[in-house]
Amino acid sequence: MEKEAVRQLKCEITTCTRCRLSLTRTNAVPGEGPVHSELFFIGEAPGRNEDLTGRPFVGRAGTVLENLLATIGLQRDMVFITSIVKCRPPENRVPGKDEIAACEGYLQKQMDLTAPSILVPMGRLASELVFSHFGLPNIPIGHIHGQLVNPGPYHRDLSIFPVYHPAAVTHNPPIKGIIFEDFRVLGTIIEEKGLKFGHEKRVK
Numbered sequence: 296m297e298k299e300a301v302r303q304l305k306c307e308i309t310t311c312t313r314c315r316l317s318l319t320r321t322n323a324v325p326g327e328g329p330v331h332s333e334l335f336f337i338g339e340a341p342g343r344n345e346d347l348t349g350r351p352f353v354g355r356a357g358t359v360l361e362n363l364l365a366t367i368g369l370q371r372d373m374v375f376i377t378s379i380v381k382c383r384p385p386e387n388r389v390p391g392k393d394e395i396a397a398c399e400g401y402l403q404k405q406m407d408l409t410a411p412s413i414l415v416p417m418g419r420l421a422s423e424l425v426f427s428h429f430g431l432p433n434i435p436i437g438h439i440h441g442q443l444v445n446p447g448p449y450h451r452d453l454s455i456f457p458v459y460h461p462a463a464v465t466h467n468p469p470i471k472g473i474i475f476e477d478f479r480v481l482g483t484i485i486e487e488k489g490l491k492f493g494h495e496k497r498v499k
């Protein structure tokens with residue numbers, strides 16, 4: 296039943312025309328991962344490689360993310376990976392507020408279906424969106440990265456753990472040490488919480 300809901304949602308996203316990004320995309324990129332996963336990664340938007348393949352984080356940033364996951368004993372098919380908007384903004388520009396608002400319902404449905412224990416927004420924009428979604432004051436990613444945040448009394452089983460965007464490692468090499476350290480902390484939190492991960496086939 297849940298797999299059917301995930302399939303339906305994926306179909307809705309791949310045929311969506313709610314915002315202007317549908318006019319310039321090659322493929323929408325709904326995201327991928329197990330139907331249930333304890334970790335839910337949120338990036339900003341698909342880039343060129345993602346647009347061409349319809350898969351999230353398949354370019355250089357994807358390799359960085361896979362390396363980061365490997366340091367905590369995880370592989371990408373053990374976690375859910377998606378982005379704020381599901382279609383590539385032309386020239387990789389920052390998604391507009393109206394585009395983010397048009398797409399936010401999909402992210403919410405994905406979070407509901409995946410039921411993660413930890414949301415990991417990657418980068419400034421994803422972190423801002425997640426904080427605002429839970430009614431939390433915005434804290435710059437430079438101050439809040441690598442810290443476990445409780446989204447409030449109505450979400451006792453959920454935490455937020457913001458990190459820099461993996462693409463920042465390429466643009467800004469000093470970030471590399473910081474993001475790897477943040478993933479080390481994330482690994483410790485996973486251990487303390489006793490979170491379990493397994494390989495699960497993606498819903499096609």
Ligand code: SF4
Nearest residue numbers: 311313314317382398
């Ligand atoms: S970005 Fe989101 S809202 Fe806009 S067309 Fe793509 S799926 Fe639809």
